Amino acid sequence: MxxxxxxxxxxxxxxxxxxxxxxxxxxxxxxxxxxxxxxxxxxxxxxxxxxxxxxxxxxxxxxxxxxxxxxxxxxxxxxxxxxxxxxxxxxxxxxxxxxxxxxxxxxxxxxxxxxxxxxxxxxxxxxxxxxxxxxxxxxxxxxxxxxxxSTCNTHTLAGILRPFYSEKPQELTNILEEADFFVIRRDADMAKNDPHVTGPLLVLPESPTGTHHGRLLNEVYEELGFKIKLGSSSVTINSPYMHLIRFHLRLKREVTKEWLVTKIDNDPFLSTTELVSTNSIFSSGRDRGLYGRIFSHAVFPLSALEVNGKEVRGYAATPGDSNVxxxxxxxxxxxxxxxxxxxxxxxxxxxxxxxx
Structure with missing residues (x-):
């Protein structure tokens, strides 16, 4: 050639x-x-x-x-x-x-x-x-x-926090008091022949902030000159579909659910859904997405999103085979x-x- x-x-x-x-x-x-x-x-x-x-x-x-x-x-x-x-x-x-x-x-x-x-x-x-x-x-x-x-779950953690700033992630220090993440991991990718776990398997904490998930997110932010207060825990379950992250955010000022949903909708790399199971979210991506994939950093089930003034709770599914x-x-x-x-x-x- x-x-x-x-x-x-x-x-x-x-x-x-x-x-x-x-x-x-x-x-x-x-x-x-x-x-x-x-x-x-x-x-x-x-x-x-x-x-x-x-x-x-x-x-x-x-x-x-x-x-x-x-x-x-x-x-x-x-x-x-x-x-x-x-x-x-x-x-x-x-x-x-x-x-x-x-x-x-x-x-x-x-x-x-x-x-x-x-x-x-x-x-x-x-x-x-x-x-x-x-x-x-x-x-x-x-x-x-x-x-x-970064890993697929690090992309999703960052995606969960991205709606809370306007231009630069450093703005998070002005609005975020503390973030807590519970990562519910799928065990084996559907495309692989890896064995499944037989029941929930704990991912052990490695530092005062918990599992490696929080550390990896702060490593991204440290490269930009700041860190946030956070904690993370995790468990692996016997499902081949998607990781699912439960988040609890404490803010320094009040927000509304309408404001947050608008911010998510305006981000080109975040998705929303009315579906309430990771298998149905995965299936929707398989049926409708390019190469059967979703490609967003995080998928927010809107019916599970709670906004109570300075507290925000909800879930985000991780499109683990495409969001990176x-x-x-x-x-x-x-x-x-x-x-x-x-x-x-x-x-x-x-x-x-x-x-x-």
Missing amino acids: GETKIPGVYLRGTGVIGWPLASLLLLLKNKFGGFQVFVEPYKLQKSEIPQILSLLEKGGIIVDDGSNGVRNFFPEWISKQDALSQSLVVCDSSPPGVADKRKSEYSEPIYDQIKIFIAQGSEHSFGPQFLYPESSPLLEKNPPKFIHV HISSIYAVYKGLGLSFGPETEAFLAGIVLKEV
Whole structure:
């Protein structure tokens, strides 16, 4: 394959996170142009061939890294070295823990022209957390070489608090007295063969603020120069559908439910629903969403939202297989040196299922 001046993004992994991320980037590439997409499967299995074919049909370029088995199934592919020589961004969506272990690999000469390395989810030693739009200043001046996109539940926690400020998250210190979160985790992703728990399993606290969920949210805010008073607890239940977060917020001033619902409705990356079970919310996304996904940071069941002056209680469901992708795409655009302009943001806002 010949040389090209069009910059590339090199995606590693095509699973629950990697496949929809690759698909969205290919949609953007085909609509707006400006980059190409290289896809490196992780230890390709025969059962994964249909999903790889769908990426090739969208214009993806498949990569054989010498050991992932691509050449055993596909007659046309590009070598890892050739793909990286045309790429400016590496997006690692491999299984949990893999990106952390690869960080030393990313200092090898083959990666010399990569501007930014992006890991997904729980790769906490990979680099600072990134979550769009809160963390966008992190990539403006002297951006880090390595970042990891925040977990799905961290996106939802931030989404719960976003309606309470107007422009910058630092405004939270002026209105939020304290936040308490109870994270009800689903046990296994529907797309995986992981075993289910047989009953509620406690997630143990790790610090005075509780479980890791609250710590991760404050890590996002610490990068922006502030912290909030919060607590978090969690339990894992035997359900494959969605995480569900119960929140209790104490405010410094009174608000109304009408005000809060309007703020949620005006946020392009938050959703509302009249449904009252995570299986029905999940099913609605499967039936109506792009690639069967919801893509918002949080889904608020409005009938469970309580606003009593300075106290707000309610629930938010986590679209765990899709709510991180807009953050990843923003970081990819910055690494490619492309403008994340109104057209791009409007296109991505358009894929969010606002009413579930």
